[in-house]
Amino acid sequence: MQNDAVLTMRGICKRFPGTMALNHVDFTLRKGEIHALMGENGAGKSTLIKVLDAQNAGISTVYQEITLCPNLTVAENMFIGRDPGKSVHWKEYEKRAAAILDGLGIPARPRQELSRCSLAVQQMVAIARAVDMKCKVLILDEPTSSLDEKEVEMLFKLMRDLRARGVGIIFVTHFLEQVYEVSDRITVLRNGELVGEYAVADLPQVELVAKMMGKDLNDLADLEQVGQKSLGGQEVVYDARGLSSSESRPFDFSIRCGEVNGFTGLLGSGRSESVRAVFGADRVTGGKVQIKGKTVKISKPHDAMTHGIGYLPEDRKRDGIIADLSVRENIILALQVMKGFFHPMSRSQMEKFADEYIQALQIKTASQDTPIKSLSGGNQQKVILARWLLTHPDYLILDEPTRGIDVGTKLEIQKLVLKLAEENMSVTFISSEIEEMLRVCSRLIVMRDRKIVGELSGDDLTQGHVMKTIAGGEQ
């Protein structure tokens, strides 16, 4: 049994200042298996992977954040850094790249500049690079968080093919369904410690969650009780007619006080672009906007903020974190901007706020003063969420607030959103997970091809209905 192990780690420890990221962890990967590595945010998954990768013997890794060069072509990104020759054979690169991309069904052309590909395709190119390295071990750290369903299917097919060829795959994700769909085994980490290794068949989903969170929960249903959906009051907080931006087509949209609604649709359907237009994040090109009945002009994020709108962007790398500032400073940032820099907050006040939200969102950090870049991926996301919650806007837009966040905290965030709505905050919620949207939203706006194609509320809010509207069947 132990003989077919391609990778064995015993008693791995890794310490960062203030945290024990890994504490005597054992890990075994067998030939031709897909092994899920599970744990809450900050449990040490990425750290374990980085330790592994440093060994660098037939191991290739696709990291949580895309690590390719945007100014090079797709083909070059697949071969650069690992061709021992002194010169570059473009023709050969391009031919080989075309064959690999074709074989894996990746919709990219070898000579395309990488920055011209969508995030999802860039992710696939990173995987193609790893696959071509003929590795015995392939590590995928949250590869699916920016992919849509079809792309995830493509990726899974690819993973199964590789497994059949005897490659051992380590798969990190926060999507439980995906784990059960492709994995053979699961290793669970908690707080840098090994909880155990299990065969998928022996570990029902409920138990997996319990193991990750370290709480013995009676059943998942208990956990599923998020709260009562909020329909909202009568007053219209925000109303846009024919709003359009450089990236989105004209659309009408409104939200009432205390309402939670959501935009849904496939990736690229324009849901993010719509809310960016609302916030003035892209160049607004037309439309009439009213806030609480008064006509206002929102052409840049600052306008939106002064009118009480908050926005959590989808791309935390680009629009979100300021890597070298501390957790506290990152949390306080938006509030400080809203107050204006001439009304500084006292240090103790800032500390209080930061503490409050570190508690509420269970942000795993050594201290408030830790630079945000040393937090785990999911915890960085939580810090940005805290930033916007702290400003207590009248209207909060959350674009993929739970991406890369573990199950337990996901539910906490959903609860929090509903609680805020009860306190009369209006919230627009965007998520790739329809179940999550159904749990919190009382109204769903469905988009396809950059147009609003339907609006669902009340009894229409079922998975089946939403899927049908998205796909564009009968309405």
Next chain:
Amino acid sequence: MSAVKTERAAKRREPLTNTSLLMLISVCIFFFMYAAAIIFMGDSGFTKPQMFFDLLNDNAYLIIIACSLTIVMIGGGINISVGGVIGLTVMACALFLNGNGIENSFLSILLTLLLALGIGLAFGVGQGFLVSYLDIQPFIVTLAGMFLSRGLTTILSVNPVKVTHAGFLELVKTKIKIPWLGYTAQNGNLIPAKLEIGAVVALCVVVLMYVLLRYMRLGRHIYALGGNQQSALMLGINVRRARFSSYVISGVLSGLAGFIFLMHKPTGNASVAMRSEMDAIAASIIGGTLLTGGVGNVIGTFFGVMILATIQKIIGLSPLKESYWQDMTSGAMLGFFILLQSVVLSSRGKKMKLPDWMKIGAPKKTA
């Protein structure tokens, strides 16, 4: 079947990359400008090929250091010591030629060339080490290099040093004659077009650097480094070595440029090639190199130098011949190019009316 499809996919024309687009713009502008000069100022010599060769002869050293800056800038760095290194090289070589007393003039010149390259190499290695292995800001390191080299030049000699070495002066006079591009003077004599050795060397440098950047592993690593340093590291590139090499190449080229300068004007002087680093940066930018790194091309840089040189020539031959007019037009040109670049780059992929070859599919953002 799949093989056929693959073949076709590889053959499909891709939209121009940013690098080639920016380069193309400067090539077009150069030809446009030169054509305009021929039409409107033909009688002041622009119709003769010799005018073009003179631009090459006078700016050979600038072409070389502009290439050296392009390489560093593609890697996301900067090197403002190149002018100083030229000054130092010119002075050191002039003194060495006059004072070495070696009988064999060929050997003496060869040693001078090695001295020039050695000075450049020393600066390249020192600066490259500080920037790449000690992670010091390249601007500061090369600023220090600039002061150091200018200071050393003055220490070597405060007064101008004229080269008296007979063999070298012979070399200075040697020109490549191209009769069929010449013209017939009024007295009926055929005057052939003349190209200096330095200009030929400069053209060779452009070609070599083009090959290095496009077809050698090191060149591609420099592009990757400029594109995204963190990613380059993750892709298994030895980032430090790539950056170090870019500064070493830049240093050696500056030394070579110094030797070429001396072959054009055989006098050492404390103020030689003053400000030429700024001209080189301007030429690189006009040629389509982005200061942010990852984008650029030495062919574009070559045309960048030629654009600047042509403007200066035109202004010099026009009634506005004071040097401040030359400076102002160069400044205006640089501003215009940067504006043009940012307009073109930011309008790519947006729904703006652009010619087809400039367009690209809108980069799909997620959701």
